[in-house]
Amino acid sequence: MNWTWFHRFASPPHMYRLARRLTPWFAWPAAVLIVVALYGGLVLAPPDYQQGEGFRMIYVHAPTAWMSLMVYTTMAFAAAVGLIWRMKVAHAAAAACAPIGASFTFAALVTGSLYGEPMWGTWWEWDPRLTSELILFFLYLGYMGLRGAIEDTQRADRTSAVLAVVGVVNVPIIHYSVTWWNSLHQAPSVMRLGKPTLSGAMLWPLLAMLLAFTLLFVALLLVRLRAEILARERNASWLREELAA
């Protein structure tokens, strides 16, 4: 099998140019799709018969919560690739993922809290999904803290990659133990949300927003990856020529 296409991803100049070329292809569709999905969700979708207008929070909340997990998986995958094949660009991508993922997690927590107040009458409920989300936020903080504490870039890359991989093994265990922990307590009576079966007019803006946020993540990742490569290769000659051109 021919692996040259794979090896090209390991080259910082190649990835730098590729990221610059690809960014608008993700950023513009993301922007358009966010506007469309917001219009669909806030204007076109009918109000929920049970939750009223408040349910519209789901159009921001559910996609951010979904992204918080997807970004972690992407980060851990990039870290594992970096660890196994010693690819610097993969480490740079993992480093670029962390702040984006932490932001999505934070947004999911804040919107969840805003969503919870009108729905359950409380800003915070020790519900398994909320609790796992909070733990995920701390995992991101730990990852970024470890990366920031080590000065040597290569050591920071490899050490934090081990942490990201350990986290992937542990995240499902944490998730199920938290669910198990909560099911032992009395079932929260305020919260009988479950999985709402959405009608078509309500569902398509949600799916569109999910796609929009995924595109947004890729666009942000490409921008941050370029910034990471710039910082890491600041003394490289190709970069000097690149910037002079």
Place this chain on the structure above:
Amino acid sequence: MAELPHSALAAAGGLEAGSGDAQGTTVLAAARLVLQRDLTLAFRRRGQLIQPLAFFAIVTMLFPLAISPELARLREVAAGVLWVAALLASLLALEFLFRDDAYDGTLEQYALSGQPLTGLMFAKTAAHWLLTGLPLALIAPLAALSLGAPPAAIPGILASLAVGTVALSLIGSIGAALTLGIRRSGVLLALLTLPLSLPVLIFGARASELAIRGESIVAPLELLGALAVLGVTLAPLASAAAVRISLE
């Protein structure tokens, strides 16, 4: 690096004293030597052994003062208090796990010894559990009694802490290995280790709570055991990888 030869010799001497040449030594024999060495060193500095236990006792004492001296109220939170205190005490003890050995070059000698580092890390973690986890489990019933737990709960609390601290030591060994060589790593170590330790806290506190109520603790104890077994299989691999990276 100037003082390295001396300490490296000392470390190598410790390994070779009982084994002859390193070539013919099996992993088990090497691991046993590491375990012996760590235990011997720890018993030469008994003061350090007492510290996590004293910390555990003080944290437990804070709750009656902060909440209420009524035993009926304390009994309700006793399991949670015990486990939070045990988690914090084992976290405190983690700092000693690799620090001295990283400082004097012993870890470097282990990595160069030709023995699988995973086995040696397992031995070090086992020694750490014998020195902190097991003593914590042994004094926890005393703390539980002072919080109003019935004497019948003692075997259950002892068992849950004995099994749970195995998992805590193993998870902690990953965090300790990752933060090697970072100055003032205490807070970071907590930030890394505590989220990963939550399952142990959940099942452990649940087991202790059931024991205090006089119910069967088998289900959460089995889950704690499963976590400990998973830790035994995977944690030494991760901490060995982290130690190797820190030596690069």
